[in-house]
Amino acid sequence: MSALETESATLTVALVGNPNCGKTTLFNAFTGLHQKIANYPGVTVEKKLGTFMTQHGTEATLIDLPGAYSLQPQSPDEQVTRDVLLGHEEGTARPDRVLCVVDASNLERNLYLATQVLELGLPSVVALNMMDVARANGDDIDLAALSAALGAPVVPCEALTRTGLPELRVALSGKLEPARMTPPPEGEDGIAARYERIGEIVDRCVRKSSTPILSAQERSDRIDAVLIHPLWGWAFFLGLMALLFVSMFSFASFPMDGIKWVFEQAGAKVGPLLPAGDLRSLIVEGIIAGVGSVVVFLPQILILFLFIGLLEDSGYMARAAFLMDRLMGRVGLHGKSFVPLLSCYACAVPGIMATRTIENPNDRLVTILIAPFMSCSARLPVYALMIATLFAGEASALQQGGILLAMYTLGTLTAFAFAWLFKRTLLKAPRSPLILELPPYRRPSLATVVHGLRGRAAAFLKRAGTVIVALSVVLWALAYYPRGGAEMKKEEQLAQSFAGRMGKAIEPALEPIGMNWKMGIGLIGAQAAREVFVSTLAVVYAVGGEDEGGKAEPKSVAQALRQDRWPDGRVVYTPLVCLTVMIFFVLSMQCISTLATMRRETNTWRWPIFAFCYMTGFAYLASLVFYQGGRALGW
């Protein structure tokens, strides 16, 4: 008879452990989900639920929790772990069992939290993870002795290779006694007393190899000697960035041409099947042109994510925070803010969530407010389109990558400038201490990186298939109706459409920054999400473009843009205008999801509204100065 049969509700198991000890890897292995894994502390910042099958074939709930160093929390993410474990978290019942994950290669520090957790007296299993690393370090751990010392079953495992998973499942499924661990003797200093007891346990249970072995840590030290070297470190960092931006243009161009070709063929094949008129225009000029213009950028976005994924899973992120702490200090920020900011290069939404690892509330708020300046992947299509328009396709990957790098740099420097301003005015706070663990370097796991990429690609395509399709249809309708007379030229028809009228209404505000009413339509669309600017332009220029006798040669959006003229015949998309558009997009706040995330993380609408106003205002001002300055210089 198992203990489970006597329990009415489903079993709930919580994963608890230090940051970066492999909880999420174990969670994914158990539940088959693909939550984010990376080799730096503080990846998981909120609780995640999944289900797994117990040994007896019953379903049980597994809760993945943020890593914590102690049950006395210092940051919002650690608070979640404590609250869930003590049953204080609203809407979450106290877990029935605890799967206490311990990094076997970093036993002493990991046992600090583990002993605290075991003392709570919940039925617990200790998962001794990273056994491969401990073995390679030459540590021989006496499992029976450790289990006796901790008062709970100890199961060795390697989450990454799923070794030990069946044993863990058995241990979690059967009858499980409450952990028998008594608190260390009350003294003046509870922390020292706890470490003293841990020292005794480790002395008793771990035998170090007598032959010298190059441990994972020592191997990391050798890598660090180069990667955080005053000279080689920066050279490596800059080289890496250069490689990223150049490869975004060189390697991506081939698959991008392929995707473009597919959508062009689709338009050319589907068009003739439909009767000329509203429906054909909707399908060909609205949906296919709109979605195609965004999906084309998938390869570039994947290259960006591949780089970020490799950096994250290798262990370089924590080093980046270490390297940047001093520089970040100049603007009043913390080295730890750098990791969330780096993930904003992918998308500001997870980046803003990742600020939960920042202890000081004001530091956290400043980081949230400047996060949207980091150029996210949704801006990439805009930059790429403008760069293609700017160069007429005859520039080297180096030139194109150079401009892209300049845009990323502009966003990053602006973020720091505003951090400096906010820390000096609105959100003063004393500098909080830096206490940052530097995990050993690991070879990035192929499965982790591939799953990460697949998730990103799926999210991007899903967005293209839902949001972008919907917005393309709406914009197509706004750009197509009301119909004027049949004798109207397409351009005139567009001008008197709903979208055209909206664009014309805001054109006076846009002319000083070199933009015309068609770009105005794009900007209105971009308020929902930045890449909609590109799909909108694709729709607008497809609807408004001149027909060459019904069977238009498929034109790229960039080609269409280059042919646009002001009424007086001047070219609209001069190099100066293309750069101004990019600068505007670097600096302005145009993303509903980011605003909603800010609202959720700060619990008030005040900060998202503030962020929207200051960013958009500054973007306009900067574009104005740049464009008018450029004009005055005769560009």
Added chain:
Amino acid sequence: MSDSSRTLADLQPGERAVVATFPAEPGTQRLREMGLVAGTRVRLLRFAPMGDPLELEVRGYRLSLRRAEAALIPVQEAAKP
């Protein structure tokens, strides 16, 4: 040379030391929870390129602190093995 007023921030790269007794103030709570308590053996590995923060070996893992925090922790000379 047993200068009792040395702290972690005064160590040279590569130098080993032992944490000396220090009062349990609230500001040092997390440092102590990370394993820096009296009697802990530490080794300073390096300073960041701009001189701050620094990287330590503590209890077999790598911890990064600023000089300001490191200066809160007094150290003694490590016993010769």
